[in-house]
Amino acid sequence: xxxSITLGNVTRFIGLAGFIETLKNVFAGKLDKDDFKNFLxxxxxxxxxxxxxxVVWYLGxxxxxxxxxxxxxxxxxxxxxxxxxxxxxxxxASGDKSCQPxxxxxxxxxxxxYQTLLADHYVISADKKAFIEKTAAINEKRIxxxxxxxxxxxxxxxxxxxxxxxxxxxxxxxxxLFIAVPIxxxxxxxxxxxxxxxxxxxxxxxxxxxxxxxxxxxxVKTFTKNSSSDSAFIICFISVGLCSMWATLVNTAMGVSSxxxxxxxxxxxxxLGPIQKVFKVxxxxxxxxxxxxxxxxxxxxxxxxxxxxxLAQSPxxxxxxxxxxxxxxxxxxxxxxxxxxxxxxxxFMLDRIMxxxxxxxxxxxxD
Amino acid sequence: xxxxxxxxxxxxxxxxxxxxxxxxxxxxxxxHLKKVYPTPKGDYIVLEDxxxxxxxxxxxxxxxHSGCGKxxxxxxxxxxxxxxxxxxxxxxxHIKGPGPDRGVIFQSPSLMPWMTALENVLLGVNxxxxxxxxxxxxxxxxxxxxxxxxxxxxxxxxxxxSQGMQQRVGIARAFAIKPKVLLLDxxxxxxxxxxxxxxxDILIEIxxxxxxxxxxxxxxxxxxxxxxxxxxxxxxxPKAKIGDILNIEFERPRTRKSVLEHDDYYxxxxxxxxxxxx
Numbered sequence: 001x002x003x004s005i006t007l008g009n010v011t012r013f014i015g016l017a018g019f020i021e022t023l024k025n026v027f028a029g030k031l032d033k034d035d036f037k038n039f040l041x042x043x044x045x046x047x048x049x050x051x052x053x054x055v056v057w058y059l060g061x062x063x064x065x066x067x068x069x070x071x072x073x074x075x076x077x078x079x080x081x082x083x084x085x086x087x088x089x090x091x092x093a094s095g096d097k098s099c100q101p102x103x104x105x106x107x108x109x110x111x112x113x114y115q116t117l118l119a120d121h122y123v124i125s126a127d128k129k130a131f132i133e134k135t136a137a138i139n140e141k142r143i144x145x146x147x148x149x150x151x152x153x154x155x156x157x158x159x160x161x162x163x164x165x166x167x168x169x170x171x172x173x174x175x176x177l178f179i180a181v182p183i184x185x186x187x188x189x190x191x192x193x194x195x196x197x198x199x200x201x202x203x204x205x206x207x208x209x210x211x212x213x214x215x216x217x218x219x220v221k222t223f224t225k226n227s228s229s230d231s232a233f234i235i236c237f238i239s240v241g242l243c244s245m246w247a248t249l250v251n252t253a254m255g256v257s258s259x260x261x262x263x264x265x266x267x268x269x270x271x272l273g274p275i276q277k278v279f280k281v282x283x284x285x286x287x288x289x290x291x292x293x294x295x296x297x298x299x300x301x302x303x304x305x306x307x308x309x310x311l312a313q314s315p316x317x318x319x320x321x322x323x324x325x326x327x328x329x330x331x332x333x334x335x336x337x338x339x340x341x342x343x344x345x346x347x348f349m350l351d352r353i354m355x356x357x358x359x360x361x362x363x364x365x366x367d
Numbered sequence: 368x369x370x371x372x373x374x375x376x377x378x379x380x381x382x383x384x385x386x387x388x389x390x391x392x393x394x395x396x397x398x399h400l401k402k403v404y405p406t407p408k409g410d411y412i413v414l415e416d417x418x419x420x421x422x423x424x425x426x427x428x429x430x431x432h433s434g435c436g437k438x439x440x441x442x443x444x445x446x447x448x449x450x451x452x453x454x455x456x457x458x459x460x461h462i463k464g465p466g467p468d469r470g471v472i473f474q475s476p477s478l479m480p481w482m483t484a485l486e487n488v489l490l491g492v493n494x495x496x497x498x499x500x501x502x503x504x505x506x507x508x509x510x511x512x513x514x515x516x517x518x519x520x521x522x523x524x525x526x527x528x529s530q531g532m533q534q535r536v537g538i539a540r541a542f543a544i545k546p547k548v549l550l551l552d553x554x555x556x557x558x559x560x561x562x563x564x565x566x567x568d569i570l571i572e573i574x575x576x577x578x579x580x581x582x583x584x585x586x587x588x589x590x591x592x593x594x595x596x597x598x599x600x601x602x603x604x605p606k607a608k609i610g611d612i613l614n615i616e617f618e619r620p621r622t623r624k625s626v627l628e629h630d631d632y633y634x635x636x637x638x639x640x641x642x643x644x645x
Contacts, residue, residue, distance in 0.1 A: 262477035265447055268465040270494045270544070280490065284481045363481040363526060 054107050061106035068101035097330050105334035110341075113334035121157035128152050156315055158335075162342060165316035168233065169298075169305050169350075172240030176297050180245040181290060184252025185283070194253060205246040209304035212243040213311050232314035239308045244301035251293025255286025288362045295354035302347045317343055394458060394580040395421040395444065395548050401452030402439050413439050415606040417453070419599065421548075424578040428591040430639060431601030431610075437584045438474075440601075441552050444582065445471050457547055467495045470546030470579075472554040476533035478525035484536045485521040488512060491544040511539035514573050531562035535569065542573055549574075551583035555590070567593060568623070575620045588639045593626050598635075600642045613638055 069092050077085040091099040105113070131152050139149035156164070187194050216239045224231040259282050267281045309318025321339050324332040400417040403410045413436040421427050431437050442448040444455055446465035455462050457469065470491075478487045488508040496504055512521060515535040525533060534554060541549055554570075555563040571594055574581060585591050591598045595615050602610040615635060617626055626632060 260477075262473060262475055263479060265445075265465075265471070265473065266477050266479075266490075268447060269445060269467065269469070269471050270491045271466050272490075272494060276494075281479065284479065287481075363524070 058106055058108075061104045061109075064103040065101065065106070068103040072101050100330055102328070102330070102333065105331075105337055109331070109334040110337045113331050113338045116331060117158040117335060117338060121159045124155065124157040124160070127154060158320065158339075161315060161317050161320045162346070164314075165305060165309065165318070166346065168237050168309070168314065168316055169240060169301050171233075171237035172244065172301050172305065173294075173298050175237060175241030176245035176248055176301065177294065179241065180248035180293070180297070181252050184249045184290070184293075185256050185278070187249075188253040188256025188286070189278070189282070191257070194257065201246065201249065205250070207243070209239065209243045209307050210311060212304075213239040213308050215239075216242065217312075232312050236305075236308055236312045236314040236316075239312070240301050240305050243304045243308075244297045247296035247300060248290065248293035251296070252286065252290045255289030255293075256282055259285045284363070288358065291354070291358040291361055295351065295358055298350050298354050299347060302343075302350055306343060392422050393420050394423040394425070395419075395582065396456045396459070397440075397444070397453070398456075399453035400440070400443070400450065400455065402436065402443060402448070403451040412606050413604055415608060417608045419609060421580060421582060423580055425596050426574065426581045426583070426594055427597050427599055428583045428585050428595035429599045429601060430585060430588065430591045430643070431607070432603045432643065433586070435601050435604045436607040437601055438552055441550050441582065441584055444548070445469055445550050447471075467491065467544045468547045470541035470544055470549050472534075472537050472541045472549070472551045474553045474556055476525075476530070476537045478528075478533050478536055478540075480524070480526045483522045483524055484512060484517055484528065484539075485509065487525060487536055488540045488543050491540050495544040507543055508539075511543040511573075512536070514542070515539045515569050531558050531566060534558065534566060538566070538570060538573065542577060542579070545577075546579060549579045549581040551581060553584050553586065556586060563587075563590070564623070570594070571621070588636055588643075591639065592632065592635050593621065593623065598639060600639065611642055 069089075072092070073085050073089050076088045088099060092101070131154070135150050142149050187197060213235065216235050220231060220235045220238065224234065263281050263285055267277045272280065305316070306318035306321065308314075309316040310322040313319060317339055321336055324335045324339070397417055397419040400414055400419075401412070402414040403412050405411075417440065429437050429440070439448060443450055444462075446462055446469065462469070478484075479490065482490065485505070485508055488511060489504060492504045492508050496507065499507075509518075509521065512518065515538050517532065517535055517539065520528060520532065525536065528536065537554065551570075555566050558566065567590060583594060585594075592615055598613045598615060599609055600611040600613070601607050613635060616631065617629060
């Protein structure tokens, strides 16, 4: 008979079994092992990773700052002499904002940028409120006379930009939903249609958001020539919709075409009509896949929105980032990073919302 | 109904409960039935020259080795599989595709998982009795769910039910549409033996009341004997046909105990096993 060598066997063999066993029990008594493991995995480790992230960011930003600063000082030394170089060194060391090199901002600077942006938002909204109060009487008159009311045309704040972006992404998402789901159902139901339009899906699916924007621009431009409406917004949400709808289209078609054969057989035996078959059997059974598609669509829409806003010069977070980059003020970089986190957080939230809805419609509770 | 049968040159007809039967009492008629699957290596003949007549109010079980074409035959009767040759007729009328006159209890319960037990039964009832009031349709569905012992589970989602409970809903769904022929494709094959026995009892109890002509495929010799008036033994494929037919002469209604204690039981059992092991 073969005996495997385990820790238990070894300790028993050298007479330490009792000791080890007691030690183990003491440990287990004080801290339930499973609870501790869970606590470690679910609380300590995530916190540690956040901490690590900020430490790496802080140290990296410091290093980059140092390299940039040395570069500037050397340049001053060569071009303007040692006196100027020394002055610059002192200025950088003092933390004066006017002479800081332009590098990756540190977490502290980004936090500062958030506060600036928020303060800016309060100033602008107060401004807007005052403007609306001031023009209220005039606007009433103008409306009574059949004229267009005067609207606030001042600079939008960061919070306004976030709001605009969310509106745009929802408009784009709804467009994608209303195009992709019906077409996906029709394509899914007919194998002939599916194979005949497959090339189109395969070619358009990987097209970049930039190209979608240009394509939509070419078409929408013609239609909005004589209208005063905001064509940048229209172009923006249509591009987002068209760019992000493919996941839903493909998933819907797949869901509809791959309904469990048993369900189809039941529908056949009961002789359900085509409409009943679609609404009572095919659609409910493909809902989980359709929602998986919609979830991908929403996250793609949010991702491409930033790029498309930037190109379309449509107000929103994308334009904000681009303007800050062009601006080149000493806190621009911090504002860009601040916007990056906001974009990431909103994207995460949108995904969570979709996941919740997806779980609600999923009939297979084991998933 | 009468006129259509008359068109099929069935001259002698009698009527019972609104259903017209040919005078010979044949409910389901398979004549020279053939099924061929084309394969790259040539045609694969599953069934050839299969003839079987099933009388009204008869319960027939079909037994045979796996892959002999039992399920193919049943799905052809259901209209879910094309007929390559010969004909299938119900009450003398050739079948065209699937229809609710032939209710099917599938091997897997095949319930719509997003619907409740009641909704699953109603799906068929609504389809078959469109002119009946909504509350009456609900009553029909509830009646059959009660019959299978699910009076506490009307509003449970199909996914919340155990496999055995799901198959009970499957039985209720099939009986609730009042088919002329009931087709059962190894309905208890996926269940453990205790649940299987329970469901056999439920099936036979509800069948005793409704007396719907039934064709059931099974692998289980005891199940075949317990439920059937006739056990049809199929030869192994390819070119499967009917090898032997055994009449089960037990009186109805039967109980498991009376069947097991009957002198003929082991004779029948031996007959079937001899055939299968042959």
